[in-house]
Amino acid sequence: MKQRFYLFRRCGTYYLQDARTNKQRSLETKNRSATIRLLEIRRQTDAHDGFNQILLKTCLTASDSMLTGRTWKDVMDQMKTQGCESTQARCERAMRCSAFKSLQHIRLAA
Numbered sequence: 001m002k003q004r005f006y007l008f009r010r011c012g013t014y015y016l017q018d019a020r021t022n023k024q025r026s027l028e029t030k031n032r033s034a035t036i037r038l039l040e041i042r043r044q045t046d047a048h049d050g051f052n053q054i055l056l057k058t059c060l061t062a063s064d065s066m067l068t069g070r071t072w073k074d075v076m077d078q079m080k081t082q083g084c085e086s087t088q089a090r091c092e093r094a095m096r097c098s099a100f101k102s103l104q105h106i107r108l109a110a
Contacts, residue, residue: 005019016039
């Protein structure tokens with residue numbers, strides 16, 4: 001099977017090229033071992049559907065142990081405290097809408 005992602009180096013910095021789209025993206029590192037690790041992760045995510053979600057959930061849970069218990073209500077409550085007073089009032093009015101009420105008890109990460 002032909003590889004989708006390739007590495008190349010320019011001015012000491014490693015880049016990743018997508019063979020399907022020909023887009024090039026900097027990996028923002030000059031460390032060869034870190035580059036190989038990033039390349040392998042990119043290839044694994046391309047090869048296995050759903051791997052991205054599992055990897056992301058694992059990383060997020062490691063940084064925030066309460067993530068799996070949070071609901072959209074927690075997000076909405078946080079939004080009501082951000083910005084100036086008029087923005088807070090507008091968010092609070094919006095969150096009382098029936099469309100938002102139906103989302104309140106859905107977990108962020110299942």
